[in-house]
Amino acid sequence: EEQLVESGGGLVQPGGSLRLSCAASGFMFSSYWMQWVRQDPGKGLVWVSRINSEGSTTSYADSVKGRFTISRDNAKNMLFLQMNNLRPEDTAVYYCVRGWGTISLGWYFDLWGRGTLVTVSS
């Protein structure tokens, strides 16, 4: 069964750091672009970051650029999100998401983890 399992969420003070992890199983992880998408409590979906299959190219939403770093370990089938200088507005459920598509037609998200809650509060 194809599966993504996030971990690492929790309560952190403003200005603090957290590292989210995502364990992939049941599919060839190294073949897929991976993303992080977050959802504020009771609100909609917001894309956070993307990394290509090799880990050589990354992209970030403007709201997290310079504070978050996405990375992956294909040997261990793991995706990571290092979050620094956290702000209260970063409070959300963070989903690990598999992307699929083409450069010409764009990308969609065909496999989602269950999410991990990050709460930034003093």
Place this chain on the structure above:
Amino acid sequence: SYELTQAPSVSVAPGKTASITCGGDNIGSKSVHWYQQKSGQAPALVMYYDKDRPSGIPERFSGSNSGNTATLTISRVEAGDEADYYCQMWESSSDHPVFGGGTKLTVL
């Protein structure tokens, strides 16, 4: 940046047809994808490239996209279809995905 507009809520009686729309400037020229999020669960893909259904999604779900509106249609609605539905497209200029604000489907 590109914006996708969804009505906050849609209500439909069981057995009837629900139409959930996603508006955007000339959205018909772009590929639109749809996600279903049931209460307390993660989103799940229900339609991609406007009208293609992932395996396991019932034929009751269909999609279309033309002009300034993309539509997810659910025929013979069941209680289990009650969920939030989000549309998504890929903004080529920024190379980022864009999500609509979501529509809550209530089955009366």
